[in-house]
Amino acid sequence: MRVSIKFLTVVFYQLLGYSGIHGFETEFFPIFMPNVKPTKPETYLCTPVRVDPTQEYYIVGFEPNATMDVAHHMLLYGCTMPGQTEEVYNCNEMSSANQPGLKNGSPCAKGSQIIYAWARDAPKLNLPNGVAFKVGGNSQVQYLVLQVHYADVSTFVEDGKTDDSGVSLIYTEEPQPKAAGVYFLGTNGFIPPKSTEFMESACRITENVVLHPFAFRVHTHSLGRVVSGYRVRRGLNGKDKWNLIGKKNFRTMTYSQLIRLLGFTMHNGQ
Numbered sequence: 470m471r472v473s474i475k476f477l478t479v480v481f482y483q484l485l486g487y488s489g490i491h492g493f494e495t496e497f498f499p500i501f502m503p504n505v506k507p508t509k510p511e512t513y514l515c516t517p518v519r520v521d522p523t524q525e526y527y528i529v530g531f532e533p534n535a536t537m538d539v540a541h542h543m544l545l546y547g548c549t550m551p552g553q554t555e556e557v558y559n560c561n562e563m564s565s566a567n568q569p570g571l572k573n574g575s576p577c578a579k580g581s582q583i584i585y586a587w588a589r590d591a592p593k594l595n596l597p598n599g600v601a602f603k604v605g606g607n608s609q610v611q612y613l614v615l616q617v618h619y620a621d622v623s624t625f626v627e628d629g630k631t632d633d634s635g636v637s638l639i640y641t642e643e644p645q646p647k648a649a650g651v652y653f654l655g656t657n658g659f660i661p662p663k664s665t666e667f668m669e670s671a672c673r674i675t676e677n678v679v680l681h682p683f684a685f686r687v688h689t690h691s692l693g694r695v696v697s698g699y700r701v702r703r704g705l706n707g708k709d710k711w712n713l714i715g716k717k718n719f720r721t722m723t724y725s726q727l728i729r730l731l732g733f734t735m736h737n738g739q
Contacts, residue, residue, distance in 0.1 A: 493643035500545070500615045501534060501635030503556055505568075507619040508626055512568055515560035515576050516635075517551035518613045525606030528649075530595040530639030533587050540634045541620035542588035542688060547602070547610035549580025560616055576614045583651045584613070585636060588688055597683060601645035613638075652680070652735075660692055671701070673738065680735040687717045694718055702739045 500518055507514060520526070535543060552560055552574025559567045560576050567573060575581075584602050585594070596602075604610040617634050624630050656670040674680070687696035698714040714733075 493641045495529060495639050495641050497532070498638045498640060499534070499635060500613060500638065501633045502615065502617055504631040504633055505557055505617075506625045506629075506631045507568055507622045509566040509568065510620060510622055511561075511566045512619045512622065513559065513561040513566075513616060514557055514568065514571075514619070515552065515574070515614050515616045516557050517548070517554060518615075520605035520611055520613060522605060522611060524642065525608060525644075526604050526640045526642060527601035527645050528584070528596075528604060528638050528640045529601045529645070530593065531585050531587075532593045532637040532639065533591060534636060535587065535617075535634035537588065537590045539619070539624060539632055540587075541618040542586065543618070543634065543636065544576070544583055544587075544616045545585040545636060546576040546614040546616065547580075547582045547584045547604060548577035548612040548614050549609050550578040551612045551614050552576055552578050560614075576616050577612075580609045580611075582610070583653050584610075586651070586653075586686060586688070587636065588686075591686075595639070596649055597647075599645050600647040600649045600683075601641070602649045603645075647681075650680070652682070654698070674735060675737065677737050682714065682733050682735060685715045687715070700733075700735055700739055702736075 500516070502514065502516055505514055531545075533543070552558065553572050555572055557571060559571050559573045561567060561573070584604075602610075604613065615635055617632075619625075619632075625632070652672070654670045654672055656668040658666065658668050660666045685698060687698075689696060695716060695718050697716040700712045700714055701709050702712075704710050712733075
């Protein structure tokens, strides 16, 4: 029996009740791995950063510092509390590989949300005008935790190199009129040899909000072939109506840009 991992990330924004401020200045804040040297394949490492609890920041873009030859993928979590407060710790949620000498924990111990996902040499990502992730201050995001998945560690074991993969955050202190979010659906399971398996995951919106998806990405590990995402809503006739959000093969798609979505909304109960 073997395992396959698949997920779909849909990036959305929600309209808020205050006006945007145009012409604001932005700054960069790097969150990089502190020259780690993983020695076991399929290692997941996390490094946490405390956000200033007295100041709110608005993240409007992401500039990755990574290559697919070293990092299989990266996730940036927003946490109320991280899984550990050490500079680096094991955070293997899909693997039993642990780096010796490090503590173990989940990316977040409390208040977990995904802010950014990267893979396959994806370039810089700028959010649409007026859209931002709010962190620090009175927000639920008091820590940012970078997770890097090292599928192949030969460059570290054979060449003795270390790694500083990560992402630079482009942020402003000016409030933005739209709140960004990531709608993340994932699944895994066991696939018998020489067989085809279909896996499903669903998550109902339970808040009285209107979400405006503007992009999506898919991701799988070695056995995954196609990931499809749908919006499902109940019609007046009592039957479910399925609308395709996106369908991609992670192994052949390009990550040169997110797939853009236009004129699409999601509501409570869908």
